[in-house]
Structures are given as C-alpha cells and as structure tokens.
Amino acid sequence: MFTGIITDIGTVRSVSRQAGGDTRLEIATPRPFTNVAMGASIALSGACMTVIDQGDQWFLFEVSDESLSKTTLGGWVAGRKINLERALKAGDELGGHYVSGHVDGVGRLTGRQEVAGSLRLTFALPKPFHRLVAPKGSITLDGVSLTVNEVGATPGSTLGETEFTVNIIPHTATHTTLGALAVGDGVNFEIDMLARYMARLMETAGA
Structure with missing residues (x-):
C-alpha cells in the first residue's frame, strides 16, 4: 500500500530479459534507501514491485509479462527517469490517498x-x-x-x-x-x- 507521495526520482540502469523467465530491471537511486529489506515493495512510477536484490543506491526487480502488458514498463530503457515511493507503514502520515500500486x-x-x-x-x-x-x-x-x-x-x-x-x-x-x-x-x-x-x-x- 502506498500514498502517491513521491520521495525520489530513480533512473533505470539496465533492462534484461531472462531466458525463459521474467524481465529484470535495475534501478539506480539518488541516495541510499535505508532499512529496505529483501522482498520489500517499492512503487516504480506507480507499479508495485518486489526487491529481489540491492546494493549501494540500486535495486533489482523482476517484472512479469502481465505487468509489462498493463504498464509503461515494457518500453523502459536505460536512462529513463522514474518516480519512487516506499510502501506505507502503519502510523505514517497519509498525505495523498490510498494507492495499491496495481496499475489499471x-x-x-x-x-x-x-x-x-x-x-x-x-x-x-x-x-x-x-x-x-x-x-x-x-x-x-x-x-x-x-x-x-x-x-x-x-x-x-x-x-x-x-x-x-x-x-x-x-x-x-x-x-x-x-x-x-x-x-x-x-x-x-x-x-x-x-x-x-x-x-x-x-x-x-x-x-
């Protein structure tokens, strides 16, 4: 769950198609996202994705064909700027409105x-x-x-x-x-x- 309040603008660092599998997106961030656990959810320009790997100011996500067909992610290339938002925590200020991260x-x-x-x-x-x-x-x-x-x-x-x-x-x-x-x-x-x-x-x- 998210609120639609963007905290950072990230950059697509690489896009790769896995043999017989999903597409992988590596996203560079302008600053470290502290305390982000493996498996955490982050909204990439509104699409909720799961962190499968991370490093110093970068994250890796796997994107299904379903998500590629329903979002703009299928056209993303290295260098594209994207909006980032971490998942809402209980007790956080709700500055926007309830957003699921499930793009229509x-x-x-x-x-x-x-x-x-x-x-x-x-x-x-x-x-x-x-x-x-x-x-x-x-x-x-x-x-x-x-x-x-x-x-x-x-x-x-x-x-x-x-x-x-x-x-x-x-x-x-x-x-x-x-x-x-x-x-x-x-x-x-x-x-x-x-x-x-x-x-x-x-x-x-x-x-």
Whole structure:
C-alpha cells in the first residue's frame, strides 16, 4: 500500500530479459534507501514491485509479462527517469490517498499548459475507465496522487476515450517526472480503489 507521495526520482540502469523467465530491471537511486529489506515493495512510477536484490543506491526487480502488458514498463530503457515511493507503514502520515500500486492501464498526455506558474495537464483514458474518473476525485498517474479537475469526452477520439485535467504545482513538477512529460507520452494510471469496488458492486448487483 502506498500514498502517491513521491520521495525520489530513480533512473533505470539496465533492462534484461531472462531466458525463459521474467524481465529484470535495475534501478539506480539518488541516495541510499535505508532499512529496505529483501522482498520489500517499492512503487516504480506507480507499479508495485518486489526487491529481489540491492546494493549501494540500486535495486533489482523482476517484472512479469502481465505487468509489462498493463504498464509503461515494457518500453523502459536505460536512462529513463522514474518516480519512487516506499510502501506505507502503519502510523505514517497519509498525505495523498490510498494507492495499491496495481496499475489499471496506460493513459496518454494530450495537453500541457502553464497557468499562473503551475502546469495544467490533460490526459486521455481508454474505456471502460471513463466511468471511474470524477471531478475532484483522486487518481494516480505514474505513482503521483492527484486531484481531477474536469472530465469530458476526448475530442475526435474514435476509441471512446475520456479526457480529464489535473493541475500540478512547481514542487510536484520538479520532484516527480510529471513536469518533463510531453504530449503523446504514456503514463501508468490507477483508478481510486473506492471507484473500482463501487463499479464492481454495480456490475454484480442482483447476482
């Protein structure tokens, strides 16, 4: 479990495919992550992964094909910057919202505008997630907890996509990877878990 408050920006150091196995990602960190045990969970741009090896300011993770197919991790190469967050501990301050680290899919940036010193970012989400994003609700983008501004249909989309906007302050733009996004870039998104379970209850009503 996470909160969507990013603590560090890491760098992909290597990506390797194991013979007959999963993909391995080695991530360099800007400072040592103290007291991180083998088997601990760390969110990599919103995707919860398990530490299988570590050293001085680096971690190694194995990523399944399922995770590669549902996230941006399949396109990561050495040198890519990623958001890092350690798992929430009981008693920690909950600064964002409850984030599971289970990515629902990949959205894309469709607009970027500077407004009074902040960044107004517009993203498009594919069906069926358009039903699960609400104005002033929470959403996680590349591991960052954000508040949705407006929600509406994506102009010209033939995929039934839904657009929504978020505002990020200069601190968030600088201390996460969101400030460097360009139009067309993909992001990992996680729908607020309350919306996820509410949708499931409605789907199975009367079952």
